[in-house]
Amino acid sequence: MITKIPLQLLECAPAPGNEPLARTSAQSIAELLKAVADPTRLQLLAMIAKADQQEACVCNLTEPLGLSQPTISHHLKKLAEVGLISRERRGTWIWYSLNKERWKQIANLFE
Amino acid sequence: MITKIPLQLLECAPAPGNEPLARTSAQSIAELLKAVADPTRLQLLAMIAKADQQEACVCNLTEPLGLSQPTISHHLKKLAEVGLISRERRGTWIWYSLNKERWKQIANLFE
DNA sequence: CTAATACATAGATACTTATCTATGTGTAAC
DNA sequence: GTTACACATAGATAAGTATCTATGTATTAG
Secondary structure, three states: OOOOOOHHHHHOOOOOOOOOOOHHHHHHHHHHHHHHOOHHHHHHHHHHHHOHHHEEEHHHHHHHHOOOHHHHHHHHHHHHHOOOEEEEEEOOEEEEEEOHHHHHHHHHHOO | OOOOOOHHHHHOOOOOOOOOOOHHHHHHHHHHHHHHOOHHHHHHHHHHHHOHHHEEEHHHHHHHHOOOHHHHHHHHHHHHHOOOEEEEEEOOEEEEEEOHHHHHHHHHHOO
16 A cells, blocks of 8 residues: 555544443443343343243242252342343242343344 | 242253353354453544544544554454454555444344 | 654453352241 | 242453564564
């Protein structure tokens, strides 16, 4: 590439339309994505999605992953905090179900 | 809710179709999602996407975010490692551009 | 060649987080 | 009431990471 003009001044001026995505928006989106950016939580979501009625109790989720029950509870809490799953008590058990609308919102971010 | 039968034994058996998503698959997906689950990297991606030709050099990305140049380089490297952006040298500058196919793969994960 | 510029890399630090064990809470069975 | 069970919470620890400063590398200008 041959040029006589200093490239620095010609081409490296800030382009229009480069205002960054608002930090607060970026942070809330990142919070949602952090929830799914974990292998264990992805496995949990997949298990819930494949389960009957797309819901599962903790007892069904703990053993297949080989992690302790508190660890599973921790991950389910993270997913619930960002609205990806919902809690419902039935007797002794807590059933977690997918929140499909929230799920779809992630897809929309990348379309 | 009234029942005479111990609920534990009736309802808490592992359901079919509950085999977890393979750990290796979950890990590779998580690796991709971790790359976008950061507010600064989301801002970088948004800036590149909005820029002319959907590409930008580091000099255009550093100042608007108020972070040091090595920090921006660090984030761009993370994004490049998972294939979301590509590097191309032009003279002194490195231009980063979006990899739309990779971007779309994320959307497909949540559809 | 030397100097300047654009970006990457190395190393240090502070913050976050995934996991565990131990314990608490709430519901059901008796 | 007591006991058992399902799950949550608390606290500790180890691993990961976002950021900085300092330095290295590569290209261009002169």
